[in-house]
Amino acid sequence: MSLLVVGSIAFDSIKTPDTSIEDTLGGSSVYFCLAAGFFAPVRLVGVVGEDFPKEHIRMLEERGIDASGLEVVEGGETFRWSGEYFENMNKRETLSVSLNVLEDFEPKIPDNFRDSEFVFLANAAPSTQLSVLDQVENPKFVMADTMDLWIQTQQADLKDLFKKIDGVVINDDEALLLTDTRNIIEAGKRILDMGPHRVVVKKGEHGALLFTHEKVIPLPAYPLHDVRDPTGAGDSFAGGLMGTLARAGEAEEGNFKGALANAVVVSSYCCEDFGVTRLQRTTSADISRRFEDYKGLLTI
Secondary structure, three states: OOOEOOOOOEEEEEEOOOOOOEEEEOHHHHHHHHHHHHOOOEEEEEEEOOOOHHHHHHHHOOOOOEEEEEEEEOOOOOEEEEEOOOOOOOOEEEEEEEEEHHHHOOOOHHHOOOOOEEEOOOOOOOHHHHHHHHHOOOOOEEEEOOOHHHHHHHHHHHHHOOOOOOOEEHHHHHHHHHHOOOOOHHHHHHHOOOOOOOEEEEOHOOOOOEOOOOOOOOOOOOOOOOOOOOOOOOHHHHHHHHHHHHOOOOOOOOHHHHHHHHHHHHHOOOOOOOOOOHHHHOOOHHHHHHHHHHHHHHHO
């Protein structure tokens, strides 16, 4: 079934304790698309500047991503982000952000994308995410991501958004901040009470928790010997999740658990190299092999 993502496209500069890279392809929607594309066709809406290489667009299209919703601003510059990771690779500091064309971006959903049945609202201002909801016709399942900035500055809009969507993906620190509690289980339940009936709390190297009104389901991370760059792992996780749901055509609990397992597997590949490099090298056969390995790790 059709899957739409609206989010950022960027040039990232990343520094780790071992090495660094400048102006590599990144952005929430790019990671999402590459991960989701293993499971279902993806429709992309985003914005870039005139400096964005055409070969990046071709790469996305070659992987089955419909980039006809990509806006290219003449004379504009693409969003840029730089950050540094420290020894344990769990802590990251943002060094610089240049919004450029993203600052004034008002997503316009093409007419032929408005019937998308599965919609992912990648991290953006809640007001922007709400504007996307107004442009899609009758989606089956809508999920959104958010961040601490919007929790601190646009919480009223964020809570309004949560009343109108089906699922939320959020990291553990953000969940605690949003709900003003120190207990992650309580935080997940409080977010459910805000409206969505599926809440996924990401816990980095410790995996993820799925909250429904009936139960809490934990999934561990896939064990990696060498984490080179965690940038985009959360967006890849969301892509694996939503891509699997779109392929299944529904978001019931049984499908959701399997989708979460795919999400864990795809995001593990993301961490094995800088930027989107590892996802570009990964094949569907790789995903299947690691998925079977992961299932074995979960068997008692």
